[in-house]
Amino acid sequence: MRSNEQILGDSLREAGLTAFGFLSAASLREACSGLDRASFDRCGIGESGGAAAAALAYGEGPAGLPPWAAGYPGPLARIGRFARANWYAELGHRLELAAASARAAVVAAQPPAPEGHGPGKATEWRRFVNSRLPEKRLALAAGLGAIGRNCLLLLPRPGSAIVLGILLVPPSFRLEPAGEPSLGSPGEPELCADCADCGLCVAACPTGALRGDGSLDRELCLQHWSSVPGPLPPAVEAAWGDRLYGCDACQEACPRFRPEALASCSRGQLGPGLPAAFLAGASDETLHRCLKGSALGMGWISLDALRRNARHLTASRLRPTIV
Ligand code: SF4
Ligand code: SF4
Structure with missing residues (x-):
């Protein structure tokens, strides 16, 4: 029988995420302990069976203007690369695909999954992108990259050219990653x-x-x-x-x-x-x-x-x- 981490990992890979890691429910709660109570509850941190932290590498984005902006005179005001297309929406979509695929794999499993390996309800797979969750801290806790002097998460290949998202899993689908890295002391990030x-x-x-x-x-x-x-x-x-x-x-x-030369995103294209x-x-x-x-x-x-x-x-x- 495949472990929950293998099932979800295969789904995240198929959905085209650049990198990902897992957190147990306990690590998730600890990493989110600085959240205000209302956000903690609203996001369902307390009930979750753990989380995946995922990164999507972004590219240069479109080179030209969107149709509505063409033809206006004067200089162009510059947009940061991460916002030249809506990589956040793209990441959210991919997390949704991964969640649906992992859940379907569990539902289809024969014999039926034992306790801790259930699919849960579709609504219990919750994705968060550009949210109130401490995405960088969660990514570090899941073993993704290290902090740079630029205060950003650096991954081996794209460096900081990434957007981050979090997928919470149902309580019935417990994540227990082996060798989970320590969270370290808050406020003292270990530099790359x-x-x-x-x-x-x-x-x-x-x-x-x-x-x-x-x-x-x-x-x-x-x-x-x-x-x-x-x-x-x-x-x-x-x-x-x-x-x-x-x-x-x-x-x-x-x-x-x-920035990833081959990355493309058709959502929310704005250009430079x-x-x-x-x-x-x-x-x-x-x-x-x-x-x-x-x-x-x-x-x-x-x-x-x-x-x-x-x-x-x-x-x-x-x-x-x-x-
Ligand atoms: S390698 Fe580290 S110190 Fe050098 S520019 Fe990148 S983030 Fe800054
Ligand atoms: S830290 Fe400095 S260079 Fe980096 S985004 Fe902020 S103002 Fe710009």
């Missing part, structure tokens, strides 16, 4: 060995947000501010440049950052940039319509922040040069 003699990401960060020990001053991070409305801190504003959403500076400097002048003046309704289904269309991304970011580029282009 390749970072020992390197600090290229720290040097490349335009605001000094990276502390060098694998942690980050979020208030100085352009990536953080790209979705948060309000006035930008002076150091962040000075370094903003032509960004619309995301910041790739620390990743582009990293020798381990290798969008017309700044159009976005700067667009209404909520227009932005909702244009960005729907894309990584920039997620509910928690402030439209005011996107307009502010686009205006930053248009204003800087129009500003007269002071000599």
Whole structure:
């Protein structure tokens, strides 16, 4: 009889996940112990039989503009690689396929599975992508990669060019991975060995947000501010440049950052940039319509922040040069 880890592993592999690892129910709860009670309960952490943490490598995304954005004059405001197509939706879809396939394999098993190996209800297989769950911590606990000085999870091949997701399994489908790695002390991430003699990401960060020990001053991070409305801190504003959403500076400097050449994603395609002048003046309704289904269309991304970011580029282009 195949173990639960083998069944789910085969399904995750068939669904095209780049890497994955498993957590027992106890490790899952421990890794999520910092979550607020409401989120812990709403996500079903307490009832779950464990989890799979999975990574999907992303590529460069489409090279051109989406049809609705073609024809507008002026400069393009830049989008980080991870958001040029909706890799999050792609990952969510693949986790859904993997869950359905693993469940079907258990249902079809003969003789019927013993206790701890049951399929559970379809609704008990829950997937989370870009969610409130501590995805990076869960991935580390599942043995996926290591933390880089850039504060991102690094996998052997794509480095940090990945999106992460979590699949919780039913209580009847217990995961008990052999040799489960220790969680370590929260707040003291073990750095990737390749970072020992390197600090290229720290040097490349335009605001000094990276502390060098694998942690980050979020208030100085352009990536953080790209979705948060309000006035930008002076150091962040000075370094903003032509960004619309995301910041790739620390990743582009990293020798381990290798977007997957063969990766493709047809969901929510935006490309490397969008017309700044159009976005700067667009209404909520227009932005909702244009960005729907894309990584920039997620509910928690402030439209005011996107307009502010686009205006930053248009204003800087129009500003007269002071000599
Ligand atoms: S995303 Fe940008 S601002 Fe944030 S740490 Fe990396 S380089 Fe610095
Ligand atoms: S740039 Fe160097 S120090 Fe930074 S994450 Fe990459 S390998 Fe580590």
